[in-house]
Amino acid sequence: MKHHFSSKLLYIVTIVGTLLLILSGCGKSNNSSLQQIKKKGTITVGMISSNPPYEFQTTKNGKTVMSGSDIRLVKKVAKGLGVKYKIKTMDLDGLLPAMQAHKVDMLITSMSPTPERKKGAKFSDVYYKSTNTLVVRKSDANKYKNANNFKNASIAVINNSTQQPMIHKAFPNAPLKKLGKVTDLALAVNNNKADAFSIDIPTATILLKQNPNLTMTSWRHHDASVGAAIALPKNTDNSLVKAVNKVIAQNKTDYAKWVLEYAKQVK
Structure with a gap:
């Protein structure tokens, strides 16, 4: 009789444990990242x-x-x-x-x-x-027709951008000017604080509309991203x-x- 009671108790404990696991799983489902956002x-x-x-x-x-x-x-x-x-x-x-x-x-x-x-x-x-390019002052356009001319040029990039390691790899001896905003890139080149800046072509196209004294070079590069x-x-x-x-x-x-x-x- 005692053995029979123990078996029934074990059976009940197993069922309860299974139910708790199921309920626990449901709780996690309702607390998913998507559900948290929706809530x-x-x-x-x-x-x-x-x-x-x-x-x-x-x-x-x-x-x-x-x-x-x-x-x-x-x-x-x-x-x-x-x-x-x-x-x-x-x-x-x-x-x-x-x-x-x-x-x-x-x-x-x-x-x-x-x-x-x-x-x-x-x-x-x-x-x-997208594809990246280099932008310079129009007055320096002839100077930077060849990629080799950028070897020692100061190049502005957005800090922590994908252009930063790309330019460092392409021109390891070129001093980098790390800036916080895209609009700062054109300002840096306009004010002779950098010889060039690197950014993707769509953004460069916009900056050239706003800064007619700048020009896009023929240099093109896909970053490692x-x-x-x-x-x-x-x-x-x-x-x-x-x-x-x-x-x-x-x-x-x-x-x-x-x-x-x-x-x-x-x-």
């Missing part, structure tokens, strides 16, 4: 404050608002997740620390998933890849990554068109 109802997105045509400030109905291809992607991501969005702008080198400090939920700012960045963040699929992707907190689970990748898959072809569209709009 909050809003994603706070970090991006560079001035990086046209990807993100830049413009005036609409008397108010200063953010515009650009990355802003367009933010809206698509928010809609795909079924939430609203807020944007926080800062310099490139402050973006990852802001996300790690939970000040923003994700970074949508044409950021490349470099090995170093992957140590502190998880990345989505790539949504865009795989392209631009959305950065997410390191502990993000696959539920949110998959949801973001779905939005990217639906809009990747259009994104390339948005870049050209906004490049024409920037004055």
Whole structure:
């Protein structure tokens, strides 16, 4: 009789334990990264404050608002997740620390998933890849017709950008001027604080419209990056990554068109 009672007790304990495991699993499912975002109802997105045509400030109905291809992607991501969005702008080198400090939920700012960045963040699929160039003063155009002429030239880049290691590798003896904003690149060359600057061609095209005394050289280079992707907190689970990748898959072809569209709009 005692043995029979023990068997029944063991059976009950096993059933209860199984139920607890199932309930525990359900609890984790409801607490997934995607569910947390949905529950909050809003994603706070970090991006560079001035990086046209990807993100830049413009005036609409008397108010200063953010515009650009990355802003367009933010809206698509928010809609795909079924939430609203807020944007926080800062310099490139402050973006990852802001996300790690939970000040923003994700970074949508044409950021490349470099090995170093992957140590502190998880990345989505790539949504865009561009080609880089070098820009100089028109008065120096003949001086920089050959890539060898850049060997000892001072070259401005955005600090922690994909151009930084690319230029260092291409011209190891060239002193680098590391700046915080894209608009600072043109200022540096205009004011003779740098001989040239490196940036992707769509951005260079815009800067040349704003700075007619500068010109694009024939130098072209693909950086070592795989392209631009959305950065997410390191502990993000696959539920949110998959949801973001779905939005990217639906809009990747259009994104390339948005870049050209906004490049024409920037004055």
